[in-house]
Amino acid sequence: MTLSDHISYALVDEQDELSSDTLREMYRYMLLARALDERMWLLNRAGKAPFVISCQGHEAAQVGAAFALQRGKDFTLPYYRGLATVLVMGMTPLEVMLGVFARAADPSSGGRQMPAHYGSRRLKIVTQSSPVGTQIAHAAGIGLAEKIRGGDAVAWTSFGEGTSSQGDFHEALNLAAVHNLPVIFQCENNEYAISVPQRMQMAVTSVADRGPAYGMPGISVDGTDVLATYEVTRRAVERARRGDGPTLIEARVVRMTAHSSDDNDRTYRPSSELQALKQHDPVARFRGYLREHGILDEVQERELREQIGHAVNEATEQAERAPMADPETLLEHVFAG
Amino acid sequence: MTLSDHISYALVDEQDELSSDTLREMYRYMLLARALDERMWLLNRAGKAPFVISCQGHEAAQVGAAFALQRGKDFTLPYYRGLATVLVMGMTPLEVMLGVFARAADPSSGGRQMPAHYGSRRLKIVTQSSPVGTQIAHAAGIGLAEKIRGGDAVAWTSFGEGTSSQGDFHEALNLAAVHNLPVIFQCENNEYAISVPQRMQMAVTSVADRGPAYGMPGISVDGTDVLATYEVTRRAVERARRGDGPTLIEARVVRMTAHSSDDNDRTYRPSSELQALKQHDPVARFRGYLREHGILDEVQERELREQIGHAVNEATEQAERAPMADPETLLEHVFAG
Amino acid sequence: MAEINLLEAIRQGIDEMMAHDPGVFILGEDVGKRGGVFRVTEGLMDKYGAQRVIDSPLAESVIVGACIGAALNDTRPIAEIQFADFIHPAFNQIVSEAARMRYRSNGDWGVPLVIRAPYGGGIHGALYHSQSIEAFFAHVPGLKVVAPSTPYDAKGLIKSAIEDPDPVLFLEHKKTYRLIKGQVPDHDYRVPIGKAEVKRPGDDITLIAYGLMLHFCLEAAQVLAGDGVSVEVLDLRSLRPLDTEAILGSVRKTGKALVVHEDNLTGGFGGEISALISEHAFEHLDGPVMRLAGPDVPAMPFAKPLEDAFMPSPEKIVAALRKLAAY
Amino acid sequence: MAEINLLEAIRQGIDEMMAHDPGVFILGEDVGKRGGVFRVTEGLMDKYGAQRVIDSPLAESVIVGACIGAALNDTRPIAEIQFADFIHPAFNQIVSEAARMRYRSNGDWGVPLVIRAPYGGGIHGALYHSQSIEAFFAHVPGLKVVAPSTPYDAKGLIKSAIEDPDPVLFLEHKKTYRLIKGQVPDHDYRVPIGKAEVKRPGDDITLIAYGLMLHFCLEAAQVLAGDGVSVEVLDLRSLRPLDTEAILGSVRKTGKALVVHEDNLTGGFGGEISALISEHAFEHLDGPVMRLAGPDVPAMPFAKPLEDAFMPSPEKIVAALRKLAAY
């Protein structure tokens, strides 16, 4: 039994008032993302995973947003921090771990890409590259095709605040606004682009300020608050499905780790800042909320963690045992057929 | 005697209250630009100039802005509609006509580029290409170098509203804002990019709306009003010289001709609109102002027109007689030395 | 059968595909009311509506990028780049994205996209309206690059390109648009991507070209016939996939080869063809593989004497052929 | 004389030029506090201040575009592209602008700009952190392209590049950064742009390479020496301007040539070299000019077995050399 069996697809819908089950399910995804992420770092330190890049600190923003989308219908174009996004959209821990180990069965790329370059046609998670920002244009195009074809699916894409400096961000938001396309642009602002702080990246305090410059709403939300992110995304999805056009959402988050396993953020982040990070942990925050509101008790929490721990172990072991791609396959899939 | 001998450099300074002489000088540049421009079309229709692209309708925006700059000190990076800009910055009618005829002595490119791709190192008019928007980044870089070198020159660049859709616009304005660079971005909004109307180009009514999204002032001005354009530019120049950073100015203008001599705007512009264009003629408007305020009488006007007519004739004849580049020179200037 | 020019052939091909498949649409600057600055898409907006013939903002990266996205969402986009010279802002989207999505997703996602780009000079277009761009893109695995020279091929290839499951860069030589006319059958047909064609058979020298240069080569071959030299003219039609067998087959027969392109010599696609020949037909060579190409200057000037000096011409090709024949 | 690695050599070269000329400055992502993701600029911000070592926004087009502007305003900018793979958004600024300003202004304006870009694979960088990009840029007239393989050359070339009045793309093979060490003199010196160097003299085969491949070629040549075959290894160092005389001189002597690069085969720069040789040294050839290169797949995969299968290796070079020797 893998964890994915527990996923209740029905929970991912557009309801306004979230049931306790849904809230616990959201929490479960956040915990799962965190557990997988932490495991990746362990594997990296153990020399088993040459490259790791984290979603730690972004879980609430991603889970909140993804719960406002419809799995199997809406397109997601997450970036490399999108682990929690792809989990909610249906990727299993095993599938994720196959990517971490770059195995042949990695659904994203068969081990061709670095880990965290998620993709799955089945789940409408669009294959992602490393050059930042290109997916923002693809999201606009998916929305354009949806409009041409008369469908009501939504394209949701995510990227960092550093990436909002790329020309593709500008061109894509502008096009989406001109044509009222059903697209949601989620900027996960963690205030750093590797070592470059936000004040060296832009002269405004919020990326959301740019929405109106394109003629679309720009909304800044506390991205460590899963319910707040859910709610703004839900409204943006409604707006998009109604044909009223795109929304830019800035989710303010924290990057709780170094940029990646190749980085050392102590060289550029003040230690006081590093120490304060834990205070903004979105997982802890949501746990506090659930406990406070009596939605999650200690027993449930323990069960959940055990379940997840088990799933992560199993996924890790299974993935590690899976074979690498045959060198003969190097030449495959340049073109179709 | 060429017309340039008449140019009083001192007039191009930062004074607040413009003297009558200065106002007449502004008018003279507008008239000159118009006369040269009209002559180019005649030459085109006569089969003597294979390509013409116009500044008609943009004269006030360009002359107003350029009078706020300091010739020989400030950099200009105009686009292909910048005839009036380069005249004020010191290019002579003969130099312009040498470009129209693509003669070897064309100071912009020696006949290598299409006409209207102005450039002159002596006059700090930066060599311009055809791919739109690239110069916006160069302007930011000139400002950056100025800051590094501790100078107080300003970089002024112009482009159309269509061009504001390019990624380079976004990246350059953002960089200029982050570093408070002494740059003025003048968008000459004539509501068309060839045949594409503004509403298909952007979902906002004014390009100036984008200034605040970068953390810089965005000012929309009636670009058919030479004095209004002068005034907003003067303030932007002061701001830039003070080290307070860049300004985005949208000058609302009209494109009184087809996009270029290769275009036929009757295929996409309603005839009512075409007929109404003359009502927005910035040259006529400024003439009205000067007459109303008793700054220009009929005699002066006639003299000015005669002088200009003479200068345009002379420039045309001289340029036409000038030799083409020797084919042997094809391989020159790929690299220095 | 009707005689039409190359531009009309492309328009017809697009029109027929749009009529047949509602997923085919066009995105580009001035493609709508204006029908494109060269008029390739003229009349298509009236016929298929502003939803399928879309005047884009002036932004090439998102023209291509959005078309990639649209291709992923079950449509068949045609991106028009107004002049090939202006494709460079979209370089990243083409090279890093369109060309790699299938490979990087291990075959999961594909990008059925056509990018049309009018290229080439000799039309008084100056430095930025005359460029040949094929060398940049024919180097990119995952991208198909075609460059037809006749109306028949153009129509057959544009239809193949639109149907192709992978991204195709469709290069249209501006000077051939109205200059080159030819018979095009009334019935539906395709020209396969990746197949060259002998446009004039011959025995003594293989002359390899595409686009406008193909026509200059045919003229030159005619002149050489007068010299008693039989020149085989091979029209590549597709640069990627390249019809290596057709090239090698011809050269093995003739023993000599001249490659002609308008693009700058150094690092141009002629180098690839030359290298292939010397690697795989070395023993058949009776002389050096030669190249005739645009000189190594940044681009083609506006002034007529300079433009003429830049352009390869039938005369220059004749001179090179004579040199090779005499070898 | 001190033994340092290639990365340190580049840093030293930049440092010395910055000390000497206050107009030299660096613009790039993470070049400041972080000292670059590879640490090439480590310590330079402390030394020269945040005004001259500038952490740019994440936007390659304006990194290059602003450096072009700065170069026009009397400074000597060094643009760092974090990985060569990410240079493509700046393609338009490099190709249409930097490389053409001198030509298009008829010599009036020049762009003294260096663009540094770490390229190449074999470092587990996967599809987008491993690319070779030289073929795209070595095709562009008006641009210089260098690719050193030793610390000595790297230091001498970066200094020449910074002093050069024209734009230079400076390619640094990532795998050589710390792997390749060598003696670098204490005194000020330059290595001229446009000059190749024989790194190992030989008589039977000319082996041509640059960057990391040069070292693999030296290893392979050593193996062939054991076979009794004398291989001359030519390090191009500059791809543009290309030292044609050095190439032809060597091949005229040996009669055989193998070109090696990591970049994809088809349309790669090896084609140009092969074409030059067969055009200008045809009569001296005792065998086909051969190429060994990365296969024609969009890029180098992450999974080790696939990455290894992609990379040219000393063993593959040995095999190709043996085949050529036996010809």
Ligand SMILES: Cc1ncc(C[n+]2csc(CCOP(=O)(O)OP(=O)(O)O)c2C)c(N)n1
């Ligand atoms: C076009 C491009 N340039 C540079 C890089 C190298 N790079 C990878 S991530 C990154 C920083 C991204 O910052 P941000 O967008 O804020 O996202 P975050 O990692 O903070 O979530 C950089 C510079 C890249 N991947 N693509």
Ligand SMILES: Cc1ncc(C[n+]2csc(CCOP(=O)(O)OP(=O)(O)O)c2C)c(N)n1
């Ligand atoms: C990158 C690029 N794409 C396309 C073109 C072709 N083109 C030349 S001018 C133009 C329209 C420009 O419109 P706008 O910026 O509004 O300036 P205007 O001509 O209206 O003053 C286009 C599409 C170009 N020159 N460069």
Ligand SMILES: [Mg+2]
């Ligand atoms: Mg960030």
Ligand SMILES: [Mg+2]
């Ligand atoms: Mg306009």
